[in-house]
Amino acid sequence: MTETAATAISLRGVERRFGDVAAVDGVDLDITEGEFFSMLGPSGSGKTTVLRLIAGFDEPTAGTIELSGKPVQRLASYDRDVNTVFQDYALFPHLNVIENVEFGLRIRKVSKSRRRQLAREALDRMRLGAFERRRPSELSGGQRQRVALARAIVVDPKVLLLDEPLGALDKKLREQMQVELKDLQRNLGITFVFVTHDQEEALTLSDRIAVFSDGKIQQVDTPENLYRAPATEFVASFVGTSNLFDEEHSQRLLGLNGMYTIRPENLRVSSAGDEHAGRLTGTVRNRMFIGANHRTIIDVDDIEVSVLEPADSPSRSLGEQVSLDFNESDVRRLRADEQSAAHVALD
C-alpha cells in the first residue's frame, strides 16, 4: 500500500434492516486499492451481509456504497466491477471445469479461442490444468475452491470478494490455501475483501481487518494494532486470548477506573517472596501444557488471571503463592462495545 493509493470501496452509513432487525447497522468503511482487507466477526455479526451489499446481491436500506468513487448501491451485481468467491463455491454443476471458468468471458462475448486461452491460463495459475474436463462433482473441496477462484479472477476484476472461502476445508488444506491466497493477491495486485470468522486466519492474511459485532464495526486496524491495542471489550476477547477486567475488577486489581485488558503473554510470574516481587500476588489454580507454552491460571483476590509462560519456565505446583508483574504500557483501556448487547464469554 502506498500513501497515494486510491480508495477502492467506500461505505457510508450503510444499513441493512430485515424487518426490525438491523443486520448491518451504520457501517462506515474505506478499503484501499490493492489491499488485503478482512472482515472478521462471529456468525450473525453482519460481515457477510456487508459483502453481499458490496457484491450487489442485496441492497442497503440506507447509506451509500462507492466502488472507485462511483455510487453503486442501486446497481445490479452484473453491472459492478467486483467478483465473488462463494462459501459453497457455487460452481455450475452442469458445466465442466473449463466451461465454469469461461462463463464470465462468454457473457462478455470474448471470442471462443481467446476465452479458452484465458481460462487455461487461470486454471494453470491454480494448478488445475489437468482437470479442465472434469465436472465440479468430480473434484475435491480444495480443487473446487481453486476453480471458483479461477472463475472469478479470469474476468480481471478490480476487487475480489471472498466469503469464508476456506471454511469448508480441513486444517492442513486451509493453511496451504492461505499461503496461495496471499500469493495470488500479491501477484494480481487487486483488492481482496475477505470474510472470515477465524481470527487467526484474518491476522495471518490481512493488511487491515475490520472487526464486526452486532452489525457494527468495532475497530478497523492492522493485525498488529488490533492485537496489541484492542479498542473494545469485544475486540479484546475475539482477537486472541485476553484477560478482561470489568470496572470492578480493574479497580480491585489495578486501582484503575474503567475497563482494562492485558494479554496473558504480557504477564510475568515469579515465586512469592522473590526480591523482584511483582505488583500482584495470587495462587496457582491450574497449569496446562499447550506445546510452546504453559497456560497458568492464577487466582488473584478471587479474580482468575490467565498467564502464558514459556515452556521452559520453572514448574509451579497448584496452590503455590506467586507474584505477578507487567509493564504498564501493556495494560490497555477498553471502550464499551459499539453496541451494548454484545457480551461474549471471556476466554
Add this chain to the structure above:
Amino acid sequence: MRIPLPVKAVLSIIVCAVLAFVYVPLLIVVINSFNSSQSLGWPPKSFTFEWWIRAFSDRGALSALGTSLLVAACATVIALILGTLASLALDRFDFFGKESVNLLIVLPIALPGIITGIALNNAFTTMLGWKLGLLTVITAHATFCIVTIYNNVFARMRRLSGNLRDAAMDLGADSFTTFRLVTFPQLRSALLAGGLLAFGLSFDEIIVTQFTAGTGVQTLPIWIFDNMFRPGQAPIVNVIATFLVIVSIIPIMLANRIGGKAATGAP
C-alpha cells in the same frame, strides 16, 4: 433385518396376489385383442391380427387418438409454461399468502375429477359463455397438468443452491441470461419428467373430459367408453386398450427414470 421363513412365504404370496389382481386382467385384454372369437369366448380358440387391422382403419378410433394426442400435447405445453413460471415465482419471492397460493396450485390434483368437471363446465358455459369443444378440454386438462410440472420444478429449485444465480449475475449475466445458461439447464430433466407425467395424465383422462368436451370432441378414452358395449366393437376396444396401456406406460416409465428422486404430482 431377518424375516422368519413362514412370514416371508405369506408376504410373498400376498405380493403375488396383489400383482396378479392388477395385471392378469390387463393381460387378458392384451390376449383378447388377438382372440379370433368376436364374442371373446374364453379360452381363445385361435390367434388373429384382424382386430388390430380393423382398429387401425377405424375412422372413429383414429380421430379420437389424434384428438387425445393433440389435447395432451397442448395441455402439457400450457402446463410447462405456467407451472414453471409459478414455481419460479414461489421459489424466488416471499409474499403474504405464499403458502395458500402453493396449496391452491396443488389442489386440483387432489380434487375429485367429477368436481373439477362440474366446476369447469359451469364456468365455461355459464360464466364465460364459451362453447364446449377442443379449447375447453385443453384448458381443463391444463389445470391438473400444471400440478405435476409445478411440483417437479419446485422440488428441483429447492435442491439448487441459491448462490448459483448470484454467481451467474456476479460474473455479468443479467436475469434472462442467468435463466437461460444456469437455471434452465438445471431444470431440464425436471421439466421433461413433469411433462411426460402431465402428458400421461391428460391422455387417459375421462371424467373431466366428459364434462368439458361437449358433443363434437371425442378423446380416445371417451371413444372406448362409447364403443365398449356396442355389438362387434369389443375386440377393437381391446386393441385400443392394449395400445393405450403401452402408450401410457412408456412416458410414466421414462418420467420415473428421468425424474428419479424429484417429487411427482401423480394422484
